[in-house]
Amino acid sequence: MLNKYPLWKTLMVVFIVAIGALYALPNYYGEDPAVQISGTKGVQADLATLDAVKENLAAAELSYQSAALANGxxxxxxxDYKSQQTANTLLSKNLGDxxxxxxxxxxxxxxWLASLGGVPMKLGLDLSGGVHFLMEVDMKTAMGRAQESMIGDFRTNLRGENIRYRSVKEAGNGVEVIFRNSDDLAKAESLLKRTYGDYLFVDNEDKLSLKITMTDAKLKETREYALQQNITIIRNRVNELGVSEPLVQRQGAKHIVVELPGIQDTARAKEILGATATLQFHMVDQEHDIRDAINGRVPPGSFLVNDQDGRPQLLKKRIMLRGEHIIGAKSSLDQQTSQPQVNIDLDNKGGSLFSNATKNNIGKPMATMFIESKATGEKNPDGSLKFTxxxxxxxxATIQARLGKSFRITGQDSPAAAHNLALLLRAGALIAPIAIVEERTVGPSLGAENVxxxxxxxLWGFALVLLFMMVYYRAFGLVANLALAANLVLIVGVMSLIPGAALTLPGMAGIVLTVGMAVDANVLIFERIREEIREGKTIQQSIHQGYDSAFSTIFDANITTLIAALILFAVGTGPVKGFAITLSIGIVTSMFTSIIGTRAVVNALWGGKKLDKLPI
Known part of the structure; x- marks a missing residue:
């Protein structure tokens, strides 16, 4: 029988719309302004912290909905936002650093809704308020570290083949190796060329030297690696410290954009990003008297640096391991001594490097050095920032045994200090220093106004479309209006379900555009039904032909728009991506509601019946 849906298909439409409505429902409840208190410098928030917070709020006669301790x-x-701001000022002053x-x-x-995975749709920076940072990566330092890595790799390879050399040192934008004789020069050049095909080699037999530089492709790869690794590490740091749905993405050749929706305190946001630091492991120099070094006679292969208490330490210059090789770190207590420790996991390359570096240093002290790079505000001749x-x-800590991919660090003063060190190690060490070159704050009131x-x-666009459809297409217009409402619900539900998707102001424009496109599909269908009726076909034939004939036109138009939206998403950034996401989701949901959804309703109301007139 024409225009009769099987029961399963009708139930499928009802089920999909119901699921969309369920996961769109959290947006009705919205979000509460909140203040988040977390420990710094190794301190963790506990029940005493919770009691102190409640006492401060009670003393100020500041009302709040709830206060709870979770995940430290x-x-x-x-x-309301006013109470939130007042509490932020009060607690920041009274709780201390x-x-x-x-x-x-x-x-x-x-x-009950959260237990089903229901969460409100994420709002972008322009709607929820927050902070925006543009950060610049110090590529000069990145290339310098790449040279240091080259020096270490070349030394390892030459020693492994018992090829003798006088020195391996930096030379301009490359590395120069000096040999004792021409035979060693020839052997080394042959070996290194086989191992490092993406380097350029220039030998000088008169000086018994071999200069090695990166090819243009290798230089580009090194810069890309530094930028991508910094992006990954910054994202890890933000996630470790509990900022929800941050945006961290590259911009150009050496810049990174960081957006933290929902955060309005710029100073605290900088703290969340953490120090732009690296970690390095050095052996403690026990062969020389530290008092001589303090008096100015520092040995050539060592250097002086202070510890956290201001005491000088004499370390060897050779870097045993950089923090970039750490892939996991967890604090715990030693089962025998109950002393705090940090268990560390390295990647394959780091494990191999550390194993070779520690095998002859068992029983000797090793230092973990924290290096923070800060921009001076001045610029180099090429326009890049200067760093100090x-x-x-x-x-x-003392090396207890030959270390590999997994080892532990002891010597921490407290479990809290060990926890803090583990967090720093786990969050990763930046490949190159970064500096904030631009910062912007979007207040919650401006975000609320945008919303x-x-x-x-x-709502105005939706209301005008509803009115037009109801007046012009009568009962069929009401069916189209029902589909439009279901379409909006599905868009919100899908946006709420997608991890990382955020609604932005341009995204709202995409929803308005989707409303127009959705009703356009129903206009094509309804006009085709009218044409079939005017040609003298029966009501049921007209409905059937109207949907079938209009489908190809609707499909082609929506697919071309979807392709354009996907291209915008692939190549766009920020607001453009927000527009592309909502437009793409809207196209898919509008095709479902305007074709399958309306046909289910039309078939239920008028399908399979002998009718002389259709309310269209």
Whole structure:
């Protein structure tokens, strides 16, 4: 029988719309302004911290919805932004430097809905407020470290083949190796050329030297690696410290964009990003008297650096391991001594390097050095920022055995200090220093205004389309309006389900455009049904032909728009991506609701019946 859907197909439509409505529901409850209190410098928030927070709020007669301790952080919910701001100022002043107090937004979703995975749709920086940073990577340091790595690799290869050399040192933008005789020069050149095909080799037999530089392709690869690794590490740091849905992406050849929606305190946001630091492991120099070094007679292969308490330490210059090779770190207590320790896991290359570096140093002390790079505010001749470094020994431990991919660091003062060190190691060491060259703050009031204006645009557009369809197509117009409402619900539900997807102001424009495109499909179908009726076909034939004939036109138009949206998503950044996401989702959901959804309703109301007239 024409225009009769089987029961399973009708139930499928109802089920999909119901699921969309369920996961769109958390957006009705919205988010609560909140203050998040977490420990810094090795301190963790605990029940005493929670009690102190409650006492401070009670003393100031500041009301709040709830205060709870979870995952080492205290979260206090408020009913309005004014109370949130007042509490932030109060707690920041009274809790001291041991705690970080940050503004945040926390979902107000009921527990039963949250247990089903329901979360509100993420809002972009322009809608929820937050901070935006543009960070510049110090490529000069990145290339310098690449040269250091080349020197270490060449030494290892030459020693492995028993090829003698006088020195391996930096030379301009490359590395120069000096040999004792021409035979060693020839052997080394043959060996290194086989091993390193993406380097350029120039020998000088008169000086018994071999200069090695990177090819253009290798230079580009090294810069790309430094940028991508920094992006990954910054993202890890933000995730470790509990910032929800951050945006971390590259911009150009040496810049990184970081956006933290829901955070309005710029100073605290910088703290969340953490020090732009690296970690290095050095052996402690026990062969020379540290008092001579303090008096100015520092041995050629060593250097002086202070520890956290200001005491000088004499370390060997050779770098045993960099923090970039650490892939995991976890604090714990030693089962025998109950002393705090940090268990560390390395990648394959790091494990091999560390094994070779420690096999002859068992029983000797090793230092973990924390190096923070800061921009001076001045610029180099090429326009890039100048950086200065601050170095500090954060741990000195004795090597108990030959170390490989997994080892432990002891010597921490407290479990909290071990936990803090593990977090730093786990978050990763930056390949090259970075500096904030631009920062922007979007206040919550401006974000709320954007949401209100965007919602007004959507509702006005939706209302005008509903009115037109109802007047022009009568009962069929009501069916189209029902499909439009279901389409909006599905868009919100899908956006809420996709991890990392965020609604931006341009995304709202994409929703408005989707409303127009969705109703356009129904206009094509309804006009085709009218044409079939005017040609004298029966009502049921007209409905059937109207949907079938209009399908190819609707499909072609939507597919071409979807391709354009996907291209925008692939090549665009920030607001462009937000527009592309909502437009892509809207195209898919509108095809479902305007074709399958409306046909299910039309078939249920008028399908398979003998009708003389159709309310269209």
């Amino acid at each position: 952080q205290v979260l206090v919910r408020f009913s 041991e705690y970080s107090v940050a503004l945040n937004l926390t979902p107000a979703t009921p527990d 470094q601050q170095q500090e020994v954060i741990s000195v 209100e204006l965007g919602m007004q645009a959507i």
